[in-house]
């Protein structure tokens with residue numbers, strides 16, 4: 376009797392295992408199908424996803440050290456979706472000349488901002504003086520600009536203030552198009568901005584430039600939540 380009962384129990388357990396295994400396979404193949412569907416988000420005709428090469432993340436999870444920053448964008452919690460731009464668009468800033476308001480950085484050299492190195496490590500970032508500073512890239516000719524991507528710093532979570540990005544055909548920016556501005560109180564005197572504050576990550580900040588034409592791209596910042604200093608690791612300008 377004892378033996379019969381345990382054999383019966385074993386049969387039930389075995390049946391339960393088979394059912395669980397079946398459910399697991401069925402559910403995970405559903406998940407795979409859903410992932411494939413996501414990956415297959417098609418580029419609109421004539422467009423392609425920007426061929427971004429992102430550096431390794433230096434921190435993971437939601438940062439806890441940022442307090443009291445108004446209009447702070449919530450992290451997406453998943454990788455940034457692909458950005459579609461007309462086919463043939465590439466990073467025009469790579470190796471291009473940089474100048475700016477602080478030509479003798481505290482740490483590093485301005486040419487590091489377009490050298491292709493986007494690592495979070497010490498030795499990969501440029502440190503500029505305090506308060507409002509800018510750098511600008513010369514693309515050497517007027518281009519159609521579709522996206523701008525930049526990393527201030529991503530060794531730890533930080534928010535940079537008064538982030539303003541402008542495009543112009545004039546090296547002095549007498550006339551320009553502003554594509555990003557999160558200076559909500561106009562302390563940088565470039566106009567009141569409405570864009571969000573955001574936490575710097577290894578993904579960098581990607582801005583839709585909507586095909587604005589220009590030769591120069593200028594990047595302002597006014598310190599960050601950790602200090603009054605300004606930093607750049609890399610800037611990329613996607614256009615043709």
Ligand SMILES: [Ca+2]
Pocket residue numbers: 487488489490491492493499608609
């Ligand atoms: Ca760099």
Ligand SMILES: [Ca+2]
Pocket residue numbers: 536537558559560561562563
């Ligand atoms: Ca401000």
